[in-house]
Amino acid sequence: MDDLQFEPIEPKKHNPFYAFLALFLALALFLLSIQGYFYLIHPEPINNVTLADVQAFLPQDILKEPFTSHSSADVKIVLEESRDQIKQVANYISVKACKKADQVCQSKALFYFVRDNINYVSDENFHDQLSNPLITLKTGGADCEDMALLVLALEKAIGNEARLVFIPGHAYGQIQIPKYKVGKWLNLEATCKTCQFNELPDDSALAKKTYNQL
Numbered sequence: 001m002d003d004l005q006f007e008p009i010e011p012k013k014h015n016p017f018y019a020f021l022a023l024f025l026a027l028a029l030f031l032l033s034i035q036g037y038f039y040l041i042h043p044e045p046i047n048n049v050t051l052a053d054v055q056a057f058l059p060q061d062i063l064k065e066p067f068t069s070h071s072s073a074d075v076k077i078v079l080e081e082s083r084d085q086i087k088q089v090a091n092y093i094s095v096k097a098c099k100k101a102d103q104v105c106q107s108k109a110l111f112y113f114v115r116d117n118i119n120y121v122s123d124e125n126f127h128d129q130l131s132n133p134l135i136t137l138k139t140g141g142a143d144c145e146d147m148a149l150l151v152l153a154l155e156k157a158i159g160n161e162a163r164l165v166f167i168p169g170h171a172y173g174q175i176q177i178p179k180y181k182v183g184k185w186l187n188l189e190a191t192c193k194t195c196q197f198n199e200l201p202d203d204s205a206l207a208k209k210t211y212n213q214l
Helices: 016-041 051-055 072-081 083-097 103-117 133-139 144-157 202-206
Strands: 161-167 170-176 186-188 210-213
Touching: 051 083, 051 103, 051 133, 072 083, 072 144, 072 210, 083 103, 083 133, 083 144, 103 144, 103 186, 133 144, 144 161, 144 170, 144 186
Parallel strands: none
Antiparallel strands: 161 170, 161 210, 170 186
């Protein structure tokens, strides 16, 4: 036994690639867990509500003359005229589109409804007339101002702060959702069919803005 000799065992060399891969996978799982937690709290809308669904229960006698003033006080009068019916529409879309009573999900659902169902119709007399939001729902078409006013009327109906944003030759909406990104105004660009919730085209984002609090 004394004559036996043992060769020392060299420690295995660790490949840095596997260490990097393990770190990458751990980070990916962490980010996915955060994203999953966010969607668990604020789920995305799951059902699409069509314009025909909403038009089925709109009152028949809603056609009124367009409102020509853009002052905050006068726009509030337009919104007040349609408040009860708009609240019914907002409730219907929110319940159909969101599994749980989550205001972020419902806010997204209202924006996507207008974006996907109301067709943009240009108006050569920009900054001239505003329509009652119920008229926009009835006709299914509107210019940028009336689309913005519709989506903001719906958003206000579920308790969000809202304001019209005017840039040269265009208008869109912004909202604040209680207890969500406190103090931050979220963009609602309904005429942009590829824009997501809180997304703006670059030319709109960079343009000079004026605001009309509703």
